[in-house]
Amino acid sequence: MSVPALEIDHVSKSFGALRVAREVCLTLAPGARHALIGPNGAGKTTLVNLVTGLLQPSGGAIRLDGTDITDLPPERRVALGLARTFQISSLFPELTVAENVALAFEAKLGHDRQIVGRLRDRTDIIDGTAALLDSLGLLALAPRPVTDLPYGQRRLVEIALVLALAPKTLLLDEPAAGLASSDRNAVLDLLLRLPSALTILVIEHDMSLVFRLADRITVMVEGEVLVEGAPAEIRANPAVRDVYLGKRSHG
């Protein structure tokens, strides 16, 4: 078996007496399309925060392409090929769409330190931004400040932003949340067209999206992994149904 793209190895996290993650194990093969589902408060976003480094685990290890990243700060993990989107799109509000995506290219190319020379002369950044926006059909939005955009379009911009990083592993936190169905289809389309070499972990509540995208599903409840398996198995699993519908009052 080749080196897993992402390995979450018995990761735990506690805030004082509150355990938000308990010995979570999750392994993603390169090119996987893996969904993480579970009721609110199950610890899914916490897990993503742990993987990206915004939180430090109380125990366990995280490995990216075999490299132990458990002690690395977020910036270094991103440099190693990890990227994520946030539940509420995390962009640069007063900057234009073009500037948002250009920043990602700039960071990726290591140009963010350059104080000499004009940004307008950096054809690598500009051409890359133009090509990406065009391929996603967002070129018309380029001059608009993100803060002027409706929610659905901001979601797409955020996905463009992370794609500019050319990541190897992508973590998506509820990409379809709060979207109207047309926007949701646009997002799903985009996700289905992503390169097959890209490893994707997506947190979602929208089951139709999950079943169309994922080849494996992990269910988390109250900080623990309940079960993991192929979509058909998960769909048929009675324990999973109970978690979502609540324990039946009789029997």
Next chain:
Amino acid sequence: MKLTATALALMVDGVAYAMILFLMSVGLTITLGVMRIANLAHCGFAMIGGYLGFMLVSKAGFGVILALIVSAAGTMVLGAALERTVYRWVYTTGELGQILMTIGLAFVMIASVNLVYGNDMHALPLPSSLTENMNFGAVSISAYRIFIIVVSTVIAGVLWAILEYTDYGARLRAAVDNPRMARCVGIDVPRMFSATFAGGCGLAGAAGFLGSPFLPLEPFYALEYLVPILMVVAVGGLGSLKGSFLAALLLGVVDTLGRYYVPALGAFVIYLAVCALLLWRPQGVFARGGA
């Protein structure tokens, strides 16, 4: 023996100064802790209370205790009035905007006070019973300092009792801990805050009056003591009354002793200490961990 007597007198001075700082900072730490408003005009309320009380004592012949109560009440009323007007604007801007608006308000206070009183310094004329020194053997301590410490401790005790034992206190503590959650459980945070803001202004006014014999009143009082108070609040932790108390004690005593024993460095020591403390614990040295 003389060294210890001096040290003791200095300690008393330091504690008295600390008590004034504490009373002044109570309002500010609650304001910052509950509503996250940076109110840099807070010291201006202390100044106004001081001038009010001064006027009552020197022009109207009020006794010290009565003047204290009336000036505190007067400042409270002013605080409540401003909260309903100018501060509504302050709530709507970001952090930098609040800082600038409240500095602007402080400037207006300074100019207004100057208009009425001119810019000479004014110190409270004390009744003879309080100006003497009390002698304990070889140690001579200013009676007024003792008076301040006693009065402040009483006020602090009353505050603490309100916080710990009353319904209002419990709700205030909840609002400080987690304003959003408090709102969810039905605590009317904005209204509670208006009342608390006014109370904090009243306390500041009391502090300005009490401290005026040795922290003289002049128009720039509003900015003069802003930095020490901000430091007390920052070190004590936003919203923490106990933290403010301890931080005020620490800063007040260290500052007083420092100025006496190491005059070459002057106030340098205190600012270095504050920098170090803030870097070590940005959320406040005495704050409860978390949130």
Next chain:
Amino acid sequence: MTTDAQASRIVRDAFSRHPLSWIDALPWVAVAGLYFAAGTYLPLGTQVMIAIIFALALDLALGFGGIATLGHAAFFGLGAYAAGLYALDISTEPISGLVAAGLVGGIGGLIAGPLVLRTRGLTLVMLTLAVATLLHELANSFKSVTGGADGLFGYKIAPVFGIFSFDLAGRTAYWYGAAVMAVVFFLCKALVNSPFGLAVRGIRENQVRMRMLGVPVISRLVMLYAISGALAAVAGGLSAQVTKLVGLDSLTFTLSGNVLVMLILGGTGSLYGAFLGATLFVVLSDRAAAVDPFNWLFAVGIVLILAVRYAPQGLVGLIEQLAARAGWGRGRA
């Protein structure tokens, strides 16, 4: 379908621009105008230019980088004392004196930055205030070096380029100041138009997202802070050379507050705000403070409250709103 070249042009046009335009010539038209029209006001004009340089430096840190600081006078003072001491002890040559001042300011930023810029919000403001007050106390205490409350004075400044000596009417100082202002302005422009310029604006907008792009945020902020500090120190050094006097007032909270007010009035994040705000503030305070300092304070207070409430983008913002209604484009941070 758009061609690649068209797409790239669309993207390029979508960047906030700070190109050189006719607006940039205005300050120097004013500079020349004042010289020929109202020669007695040259010293005031020089003071305005010093304030503009200081405000430009602060705009880099605050307007572009989002670093809220109540202690920028620390850099001004560092530069002033550095230039004064340089003239007293090393050389009276002015340009190297300014370079020395800038270096001291930059080093100050590199030392304080990593400590201070780890914090945010009110703690950051408090720390900048504490550090500035600390420096003020230090300067007050080390009288043998700084002259304490009396300050530094009595040092000479050699002619600029060995030719233009500083005359009593202030003509040399005026053009010297204008030249320094030009250099600083073009440096700021270049920085703002660079890739780094976009990066610091990103940090201002969303630090977490910048980290999630792989950018070490604190390192970048320190670099910005050091550059801003160096330029503010140049302003201080210029002041020391032109007035031949350095005092504790170059390190006060009042000075930090004044430059902040200038920038807020003028508008942050556009560089032009520094010109407008500094000019307005220095001229008005010179006129008004001479008449009645307390009424001036009252006026500043009222203006501050109203400006934050009704014109948070300052004068530049108001002008832009008017220009937008007239149909002109946008081009700021």
